[in-house]
Amino acid sequence: xxxxxxxxxxxxxxxxxxxxxxxxxxxxxxxxxxxxxxxxxxxxxxxxxxxxxxxxxxxxxxxxxxxxxxxxxxxxxxxxxxxxxxxxx
Numbered sequence: 679x680x681x682x683x684x685x686x687x688x689x690x691x692x693x694x695x696x697x698x699x700x701x702x703x704x705x706x707x708x709x710x711x712x713x714x715x716x717x718x719x720x721x722x723x724x725x726x727x728x729x730x731x732x733x734x735x736x737x738x739x740x741x742x743x744x745x746x747x748x749x750x751x752x753x754x755x756x757x758x759x760x761x762x763x764x765x766x767x
Contacts, residue, residue, distance in 0.1 A: 681759075682732055682735065682758070682759060682760055682761075682762045683756060683757070683758050684711050684713070684732050684735065684756070684757040685754065685755070685756050685757075686754070686755050686757075687752055687753070687754050687755075688752065688753055688755065689750055689751065689752050690743070690744075690745075690751040690752065690753055697753075698740075701737070701740050701755070702740060704737045704740075705737055705738070705739060705740045706736075706737070706738070707736075707737070708734045708735065708736055708760070709734075709735060709736075709737060709757070710731060710732065710733045710734070710735070710760075711731070711732045711735055711757050712729060712730070712731045712732075713729075713730050714727055714728065714729045714730065715727055715728075723765040723766055723767060724766060724767065725766045725767075728764050728765060728766045729764070729765040729766075730762065730763075730764055731762070731763045731764075731765070732757060732760045732761070732762050733760050733761045733762075733763070734759070734760040734761060735757040735758060735759050735760030736757065736758050736759050736760070737755060737756075737757050738756070738758070740753070740755070741753045741754070
């Protein structure tokens with residue numbers, strides 16, 4: 679495992695196949711996270727829209743709720759470790 683860290687803030691939704699349902703089974707397991715500055719970069723990475731993949735990273739916790747009355751609930755996640763690869767073509 680290395681010192682790679684991926685931090686992300688997400689709006690929460692508890693509907694089927696949305697935020698909570700997608701993430702709940704990742705807690706305590708190794709997983710792969712793939713990101714790009716553009717949606718097109720995920721399918722076809724370029725020098726200006728690279729695709730970053732963090733393989734075998736670890737999600738230690740998933741907050742249940744982080745909001746105040748009347749606010750949209752958002753959570754912060756940290757994926758740690760793993761192997762980072764970058765694709766530009």
